[in-house]
Amino acid sequence: MATTQSQAVADRLTALTGHRVRLAGVTTLGDVSRAHLTQLGGTGVFVNELRSRLIGGEIDFAVHSLKDLPTRQDEQVVIAAIPPRDDPRDALVGTAKFSDLAPGARVGTGSPRRVAQLRMLRPDLEYVAIRGNADTRIGKVTSGELDAVVLAAAGLGRIGREAEISQVFEIDEMLPAPGQGALAVECRADRHDLIELLGVLDDPETRAAVTAERSVLAALEAGCAAPVGAFASGDGHILSLTAAVVAVDGLRSVRTSTSGPTPAAMDLGRELAAAMIAEGAGTLMGEQAH
Numbered sequence: 320m321a322t323t324q325s326q327a328v329a330d331r332l333t334a335l336t337g338h339r340v341r342l343a344g345v346t347t348l349g350d351v352s353r354a355h356l357t358q359l360g361g362t363g364v365f366v367n368e369l370r371s372r373l374i375g376g377e378i379d380f381a382v383h384s385l386k387d388l389p390t391r392q393d394e395q396v397v398i399a400a401i402p403p404r405d406d407p408r409d410a411l412v413g414t415a416k417f418s419d420l421a422p423g424a425r426v427g428t429g430s431p432r433r434v435a436q437l438r439m440l441r442p443d444l445e446y447v448a449i450r451g452n453a454d455t456r457i458g459k460v461t462s463g464e465l466d467a468v469v470l471a472a473a474g475l476g477r478i479g480r481e482a483e484i485s486q487v488f489e490i491d492e493m494l495p496a497p498g499q500g501a502l503a504v505e506c507r508a509d510r511h512d513l514i515e516l517l518g519v520l521d522d523p524e525t526r527a528a529v530t531a532e533r534s535v536l537a538a539l540e541a542g543c544a545a546p547v548g549a550f551a552s553g554d555g556h557i558l559s560l561t562a563a564v565v566a567v568d569g570l571r572s573v574r575t576s577t578s579g580p581t582p583a584a585m586d587l588g589r590e591l592a593a594a595m596i597a598e599g600a601g602t603l604m605g606e607q608a609h
C-alpha cells in the first residue's frame with residue numbers, strides 16, 4: 320500500500336511539474352514487528368522512521384497515510400501537500416454483508432474505533448483483534464479463520480483488492496478515523512522551494528476537512544488508537560463535521576455534528592471536541608486508557 324500510494328504521488332508530481340521522482344523504500348518497525356500497534360506506541364512507528372530520513376536529508380519528501388500521523392506536528396517537518404482524498408469509508412471483506420453474518424460470526428479488526436462501532440450495530444458477533452498488512456488480514460477470511468475483516472476502503476483500492484469488498488459502511492453507521500483515505504506529503508520545514516513545488520499536489524478542500532477532523536482528535540487528546548471517529552466534508556464554503564467517541568463495549572457513545580465556514584476548520588474541530596467533552600466524551604475515553 321505504501322509503495323502504491325507513494326508511486327501515485329510521484330507520478331502526479333512528475334505529470335504536473337516535469338520533475339522526475341525516484342522512490343526510496345523504507346521498512347519501519349511497524350511493518351516488521353508482530354507486536355500490537357498500541358504496544359509499539361501507535362502508528363507513529365510508521366511515521367518516525369520516514370521523518371528521521373527527511374531530517375537527515377536522505378529523502379526529499381515522504382508520503383504518509385494521513386490517519387497515521389500523530390496530531391502533534393514535528394516542527395522540523397511540514398505537510399507540504401494533502402492530495403484529493405480517496406474513499407474515506409470503512410469496508411467489510413467477508414463471506415457476506417454485515418447484516419447477513421450469522422450470530423456469533425468472527426469479525427477481525429485491530430481498531431478500537433471499528434470494534435466499538437461494529438458492536439453498536441451487531442452486539443451478537445465476536446470481534447477478534449488482528450494485526451498485519453491488508454493481505455495478511457484478508458488471508459484470515461480466505462483461510463476460514465475469520466468470517467470477515469474490516470479495513471479502510473481506500474487502502475483496499477490502493478492494493479487492487481476492492482473486488483473483495485462485500486460491503487462498504489456508510490459514514491452514518493461507521494464514522495471513519497480522522498484523515499482516513501487522505502495522504503500527507505511531508506518535507507523538511509526549511510526546504511522552501513520544495514514546499515512550493517509540492518504545493519501543486521494540495522487539495523484545499525481535503526486539507527480543510529482533515530484539519531477539522533484532526534483538530535477534534537487533538538482537542539480530545541486522543542491518538543490513532545482511540546475509539547474516535549470524525550468526518551468532515553464541504554462545498555468549498557461551509558464545512559460539515561461529525562465526530563463520535565464510542566465505548567469499546569458498544570453500549571455508550573457521544574456523537575455530535577456541527578458546521579461552519581471552511582477557513583475556520585481548526586476552530587470547528589476544537590469547538591466540537593469541547594461540546595463532546597461536555598457530554599461526557601472524556602469519561603468514555605478515560606475508561607479505555609488502561
Ligand SMILES: NCc1[nH]cc(CCC(=O)O)c1CC(=O)O
Nearest residue numbers: 384387470471473474499500501
Ligand atoms: N493503520 C494502518 C492504515 N493506515 C492507512 C490505512 C488505509 C488507507 C487510508 O486510510 O488512507 C491503513 C489500513 C486500514 O486502516 O485498513
